[in-house]
Amino acid sequence: MLDPSLTEKIKASVDAGFAEQIAYTQELVRFASTRGSEHAIQDFVFKTFRSRGLTMERFELDRETLERHPGAGRFSEGHSTAPIVVGIHRPRAEVGRSLILQAHVDVVPPGPLDMWTHPPFDPVIEGDWLFGRGGCDMKAGHAANLYALDALRRIGLQPGATVYVQSVVEEESTGNGALMTHLRGYRADAALIPEPENEKLARANVGVLWFQVEVRGRPTHVSVMGAGANAIDAAYRVVGALRALETEWNARKAGRPHFESEPHPINLNVGKIEGGDWASSVPAWCRVDFRVSIYPGIDALSASREIEQTIAAFARDDAFLSNDPPRLTFNGFFSEGYELSPGTDAERALGQAHLLAFGKPLETVVTPAYLDARVYALFDKIPALCYGPSGRDSHSYDERVSMASVKQITRTIALFVADWCGVEAASL
């Protein structure tokens, strides 16, 4: 438990650095770091972390090592080759508990540019909102990790335990960035990831699978349409079969503590579709990209088999698809969900820090989205705290994050680090 005067000093120090923190967050947003394009931002992060005196390591996503691990997302052409960056703080005396502070730099595509009020990679500020693709998810959190440590240093302190500040990629597509830090051997007593959780702590989250269904068929002149199978229509019939599976999976929420009160815990998203070449030819091909979630405790492999069986069974009874069965490819996330067991010291410490920063108790939330925290929960088996600022429209246009919220969250993180790791006088 922090003493009140240190608490106030830390909060004030966060405030003192906040203008610089926002400017740095804007720097991060200016990098259009969509999947595969995170090289430049990771080099920028590397230099920034090193300028803070952190010991640096940088390493590749090793495909062979990853593919031997059951939690790895499936590789595809689009997989990033950008490196993972880790800044290491080692205290003079290892008195406290060690910590991983993690954030990802990859962002989802901006979509049609004309739907944005401001260009997506131009971090415009309006009132309390900082706009921009990836600002909320999660460059604000990425900056908060660093500026929480800065706040301690500003008052002559540093963590009294090892802290790994990890900057990863592939969080939006496979989760292989976070998994690679685990496979590299980094371990700590807890992990904190400031994803935009609206100032709440993720109590449980779903696993996620990505897959693509491709339908091929015989195109033909539209004048003899009956003879030609329309691959687009056929693909949409497969969508219907998968929607039925989604309904079934949602019904299985019964008896699941964190999910049975959610109205629709399992979401199947038809995220992308492409098919056909020509208005006047019956389309010969159609590809649909899906994302689906699974309850924690369900492993990705068994879920993938159920998807496979659903498609195969539907195709068997479909006049066209039975001749040309759809091709199913798992091409990204292949991950299990996790639950954060209540009652850990780490959660208690975060709750106290949150109370000191916000003046109200920490609430928890169940998230129906993938979280990198699963790596630390499932494979490191440590308390994995996913907790971060409020924002709007992540993955949409006009994504934005509340700067007031970011400031409070940064205070929480700084207070949590001081408590969890302890503090010692900062090195020169």
Place this chain on the structure above:
Amino acid sequence: MLDPSLTEKIKASVDAGFAEQIAYTQELVRFASTRGSEHAIQDFVFKTFRSRGLTMERFELDRETLERHPGAGRFSEGHSTAPIVVGIHRPRAEVGRSLILQAHVDVVPPGPLDMWTHPPFDPVIEGDWLFGRGGCDMKAGHAANLYALDALRRIGLQPGATVYVQSVVEEESTGNGALMTHLRGYRADAALIPEPENEKLARANVGVLWFQVEVRGRPTHVSVMGAGANAIDAAYRVVGALRALETEWNARKAGRPHFESEPHPINLNVGKIEGGDWASSVPAWCRVDFRVSIYPGIDALSASREIEQTIAAFARDDAFLSNDPPRLTFNGFFSEGYELSPGTDAERALGQAHLLAFGKPLETVVTPAYLDARVYALFDKIPALCYGPSGRDSHSYDERVSMASVKQITRTIALFVADWCGVEAASL
């Protein structure tokens, strides 16, 4: 009526040139003359026609002139800029009836290459089949027009009336190539177009409209899917509304002489679809390209208004679409169908030629596809004879044409030209 010895001479002359005709057809197939890529083949055709002593004209598709005409297809980015090529035969004495021999060089996209037994633009011969994209639709007919005239020349004859040998583009997308020849002022007493009609004469055919529906919506993180409208799903709901219109239009076949016995005269084709950027984002946009047919006598404008009203009415009652109504663009064919009135001299002459070539009477057919013949029927108001060889899988992979059929069709055309135009001694 041709005398029997001339008939036999003409048939034998077609046969004598047939090996060369097939080699020439193969030359045409080697040009990958998809929309916009017909420049090279039109230059090849220009040189070939000129080598036969035809007087040549070559002209552009004039957008302004076309757009003033109600039968023009709508321009879009993909519209071809390749020229129209016309070879003109003028007799010494204009004793017979003049004729337009027309064919198009544009072909539809080949689709996935791995679905072809042979590469699409490699004109492989197997038994009676000549394979290749566009071989059947309609480069075999294109060559037949030229080799029918060659057959006359080989026996020292030429048509005794003006013949325009027209090579057009945009037949597969707007019909603007054929319309441009009309707007350029070419007129004749009849027109013959050897489209692959399975050795039958088109008695009536539908009009065709192309249009694109674009849906925009608010993308969002899949974890809050309820808040985000899925543009792909929304677009497919519009497909459903248009399918209902298709059913209604098919029901209106009652009382239409050439169509009421067709099981499904009106076809709506979902030809192409594209939407979304990312499996884990609810898609913000989706575009669908449609092709629909209309009965002859229905003008394109009134059909387009019905499509517009159907989409608008559906969108009004749809929770998402009512906020962001779909954008409808007519982006290609905007054409009325036609009927070939029975009893014309031209049809009688073609029937006799067919009987001489095939030994059996000419049958007619109703086609549910666009035909350039509509330009000559609707705007020149002349007998427009669409009649050509047998083939398989036009607009599909492994498109192929029967060489035996092409030979008989070429005999018919040569006999028809000799009868319709009369003959005179060939110029040097």
